[in-house]
Amino acid sequence: MSAFRTAPTTAPPAPPSASRMTGRQKLVLVLLLGAQFMIAVDFSILNVALPAVGAGLGFSLAHLQWIATSFALAAAGFTLLLGRVADLLGRKRLFVGGMVLLGLSSALGGLATTPGVLLTARVLQGLATAAVTPAGLALLTTAFREGPLRERALGLNGALMSAGFTAGAVLGGVLTDLLSWRWAFFVNVPVAALVVALAPSVIADSRPAVRAKLDVPGAVTVTGGLLLLVFGLTQAGETGWAAPTTLAALLAGAALLAGFVFVESRAAAPLVPVRILKRRSVVRGNATGLIAFVTETSLVFLLTLYLQEVLGYSPLATGLAFGVLGIGTVTGGMLGGRAVGRYGTRRTIVLGGVVQAAATLSLVALGTSGGWIALLLAATFVGGVGNMLVIVGFMVTATSGLPDEEQGLATGLAAMTQQVGITMGIPVMSAIVTARTGSATGPDAVLSGISAAVLVNAAIVLAGALLAATFPGRRGTPASTR
Template structure:
């Protein structure tokens, strides 16, 4: 009996410790995603409570996304150089403090400044937490399960934010959406401090200050220009100036990176081809992700007449489907292969969005929202898990934080581009239809157009995933053959032919 206990208890304790670490890190990711969407259903109440204008109300959302998206690369690199646990704890501390300040704000300027600080904290949290999780679960089924949890909390945080925001706003008022986030971040900080072991701390290397400043300014100009275009229009001088400056700064960033040995985004990050493929596909997925959680609550409130709490409850099926898909994604990928899994997931989500594009002004939640929400949740979660795995697979250990920051950046920037384009499209269709159409029908026409274009984008993304997989397979086969000819001994006549290697896209599953 004693021998049996000695053999079984240490593995059980190790598994429990691993689970506690993953839970703490996943809770950090959940908190970041929660803050992205928790304000959406409370914007009318926030506007009334702080005296915000129409444009100021929009910046309650935009300030967080702008700081988050622009600083993710810097946050990821800082985590690699300064220590991931240290940066994660600092980010959580800033995030909790800024959330508390947002809840206590009585003026528009203080609220927007607090939301900006929240985004800065999130830019440190997201890449550091992902890098720590991937370092803890390096390969095999363990990494697959970790990524499944990551996908579940990412989607659950986005959908749960709508539910929690509606419930708190209706029960206690809008300040409590920020107070709850502050409390959650403080609890997560305590859990990280207790359960997440210290990493190596400071690592060798220098911080690429010119590259960091240039790309941060470029991303700031890009995201600001895109979000402003939703209200001011694409021909506004400020929008054109911001987008032009962003393009020039991105070109300058490329030149700087080619000349610096300590580049912020080193070329070795893209050596396998998987990181580039994963980030391109993630940007396209992100372009419809954020727009989905923008338009769907609007349809429920403005067209179906749902209140904040009912709107939040309406997101539960999508959240449950997202968590289910995330937990099943690694298992499906092991059975079907990564390429088939990603393609099928993208097409499933596209089908759900196409279904949403048939919504009507006199419809109902049961007929127009429930079914497509489940399809969207399943497809989105599986695609997110697999593309995250692809974007961090094979990355050198010293660049894990940067890889986490990069994939989060592409999702955020892709989301900003997609939301700006789709909001402009929806507004144009609504304005055109409003001439001889009742207001609710005109609104619905705009939403239908946004969901139809989103479905088309995901269908094209699925085709691109197949194309990238085919090219990666061909490149791997052609580069492996000469190396084998040089290094391997000549096969005996009785030997079988070598098995061609898997493509990088398929390999990561």
């Protein structure tokens, strides 16, 4: 018998053969996608506003990166733990609680008058993200059974999350230029309040029939390992990969994660059962997802350097240029569910990876004149479509074939993959740019470093597509996800 029971006031899920969403499912979809879109916006909304934030609160240039790092540490470090907590205590409860924390921490950030208060708000925002993302995804996957409706829902979810990254850059520039950087925080408050007000009556609750014990040793090792890993990656982008602090953090993080696997193999009630870690769909799905997030988010970083340092674009103009990428990701998300249903996850991931790799490779041709913006816009649109096909295939693969009571765990792993991928890509590509440019300055030198990093980026995407091509599977779902 399942460890969860569904609240009797909630309409039962549509039968697997249904091809249309019920009215309640549509409401659930709108509410959950709105929350996930808001979370995605938070990742990037402060990026173009960092100089203004630093000037307003007295951050030194060396410490400015901690505004982003403090958020990433909490979001990536606690996602897996809170995904499992959602399974044990109830997904809706954690989802609503996370949205309450997000609204309160955003208000705190907008009212901050010192660096310490702002960083506290960013840590709390990261913790809220670590709670809302896996809980929201688990609520989404349990609201739609495996098949076309779940694939469509996950496709829309992926599209809006990727569009949120782009919208955050645009919105951050607009709010900072027209109002104040504080509105990059305040904009979350009414949205969070609306979600909290509607969620109790719209979303079906899942409560544990028997409250299991939390695997404390597993929670400590995996959370500590992820925190150190993310810290090491962010330090690499600031001080270099050979710096003692970077190496110590990465090695300690790797040791703790290895210890986590050892602990889980012997735990009576493991945080992540070893059988889940051995499941091919989970491992392969998360491997392709990691590549997708590492490459696309770091490509945005590289193209931001190109637009501002080579072509001389303002932060606002840079954000607007990425609007085309947002259109591409929304298009890919809308196509992704249909592609999975028709061709299966393996072919969808391979097709998306090849398209993304080809579009990324074309960016090696970028030059120093303003006319090259046409190539950038076309390539980011096509690459955004391809990347989203990979992400939809990743989400369907990583969450298929598991019972409802383990969807929080599966989506927690997927969300962790997303967070680590977003964090990992930028320091890697930044190191390549720095190594290529050396002490040289000027648009030509920067462009040389960017071109080298873009080439590596395309090679990683292509390698991921070739890896996915070796996955066993056959046309259709869910067989293709096994």
